[in-house]
Amino acid sequence: MTSQLKSLISDYSKYLRGHSIFLERSSQFRSVKEFIHNELRALNCIGNGKSHLNVIGVGSGTGIVDLEILSELHLMHPSATVAQEVVEPSTEQLEKYQALVAKTPGLDYVKFNWNKKYAEEIEDEWKEKKMTKTVDFIHMFQVLYYVKDPEATISFFRSLLNKNGKLVICILSDASPWVKVWQAYLTGLNFKKEHHFLSSGDVKRLLDSEGVSYQSYELQSQMDITECFTEGDEKGEVILDFLTQVLHFSKTAPPELKAGVMELLCHPDYGTEIDGRVMFNDVTAMIII
Template sequence: MASSKLTTKSLTHDPSHYAKTFSVYARLSAKYQVLATWTDTVFPSVIVDKLSPVSNAEEKLNILGIGSGTGGMDCNMITQLLKKFPSIANTVLEPAADHIEGYKKLLESKGFGSDVDFNWRQQTWDEYYKECKQVNQIKKFHFISAIHSLYYVEDLESTILDLINCLEEGGVLLMIAVSDDSGFWRLWKRFPMFADDLYRQINSGDIRRILDTHQIGYKAITQESRVDITCCYEDGNQDGVLLTDFLNHVVNLRECSSQSFVDEVLSYMRGEDCTVQNGDQLLFNNDWQAIIVTK
């Protein structure tokens, strides 16, 4: 339906534009502050306390981050993990070279020192796991995180099962995705503009259904989050242009679509299915869900 009205492309195929749109989204959603608060207040009890002690005093806690980006969430989690585990080996999977550099730069201010070893892998999960299988060396981890990164795997079901297979006994897998009750998901469902070989429009309900099908126990925790989309309705506001692109996961929606279609999208974005009004602010439902599997 929507694709016939578009001459643009998915954000996944334009990393430079993606970076610009994501920056606006992160600022207007207080993304990093919400994640930091969650890591400080929820993560210790639902992850750290559930992790089994390593088998001997000399063994490191082995952790794996999938799509770790510039490391903000990873570093917050490591800070909490170090309170229980004095030595950590962290494998970082991140396909974007500039994100890895940003992660390394962030570490300069963290002071982890020799307490944390880093194994940098400029790869996607699919590339990494295929490589491991080819040499018949599937490494096991005590903790694996996939935070807003499962949209980019080739096969969601096989990936989740493979991730669980990569856990040590007593290990924990943390998966975070947009909630199936969020404005994000309702918008994507109403206007399924781009879901392709690099990006899939999945939600937390998809993850839960896979786990239910395979009778795998889990804990699901929903985190409320809002994005101020008021700027999307202000003429000439460049933040609004970029944020509209990010929410719809497209490049230059306003330039590459008919005005009637843009109006339809903008009207739905601000409607009650996606947004609540707080005074002069339009707050888009950005809820996400953490799904936690203990092996």
């Protein structure tokens, strides 16, 4: 019965619409921003006094996270120049990123290299060219759900790090109610070519099996999902699609699947009602390798 369901990422325009509403409705970016300017600042070994830093953003989107990271790196190394590889497959997202760079003053220390590519395409290209450049800082924010082989992707980008280089992976925590919804109802869906229902535990188990040391942090946030509970609400349906990663979830999900998901979304353990609005809790893991 669930075989009729399609992954949201199979319609990229719908995915981008959901992601846009997520950014509007979620406090996750505020939590990430605080992490960048607090925890990353404590990692003063990044760059280790170098006059030039190589940085890669994998799945950079519109660049709002990238520019926060660049700002922090500039504070840590005010005299250093930066070469920023932007890896993003969406033309629309890249154009928004470029527009953001154009209107942001004080970025003359950064040289941007725009790669309209998926993570796997960069891997193939660099291997073919036998690139030997080492990297000081790599960040992958909410990317691993959408790569073909998460283990291979992590391994490749880890291999690029120089001696003091850091790789930061942002992914939903095992403690996130979002993951609880996936685990309860969605992990059996055959989306593996387009979407992996991964969480922080999967990444940690992989790193542990390879003896890789890492630090892990958990960030709390909330998302306003009130409209999800109004039948036929257009924005609510977009939010539901993004939360479940299922295209047209409310229209195509079997009744028992939809009922179960909706019950979890309003469960008191997973969210809070504030002034008549339903706020869904979220926990994001930051894993620093």
